[in-house]
Amino acid sequence: MKLLNIIFFSVLFIQVAFGQADRDAVNQVMDQWHKAAGEANFKEYFDLMGESSIFIGTDATERWNKQEFMDYAKPHFDKGKAWNFTSLERNVDFSEDGKTAWIDELLNTQMKICRGSGVLVKENGKWLIKHYVLSMTIPNDLVDQVVPLKSDIEDKIIEEYKLK
Secondary structure, eight states, X not given: OHHHHHHHHHHHHHHHHHHHHHHHHHHHHXXXXXXXHHTTOHHHHHHTEEEEEEEEOSSTTOEEEHHHHHHHHHHHHHTTOOOOOEEEEEEEEEOTTSSEEEEEEXXXXXXXXXXXXXXXXXETTXXXXXXXXXXXXXXXXXXXXXXXHHHHHHHHHHHHHHHX
């Protein structure tokens, strides 16, 4: 019985230790990614994204694969100023096999608080961002004021999708 307890707790310790290492690695990737944008480091920023990654921005028209996102971002990075996001809070969860992580975070940005959510995949021992969604937050008490501000633009987009 004593041997079984030792084995059980040893396995549990190893799982927790490796889980924490991956959690730290995912947090480091996300922190590096935001920092690279703040420093306008184009190469580092996009090296942290997988080749088949998707970025979804705050505008309803912003769903880009990696190359499209690079094309959009390059002029901003070339000016020496991209965007500056700092995580206020981040949650990280993992798939059972430990090869996929998903995150959600509150961000301090030039747009005030935004929410980011994403999926990272471990490839060749390295965590890469595969999917990221950036959303502006709107306090519930202000929704009735915000909706009219965006209605003209988004009504047109809604109509375009209805015609597809």
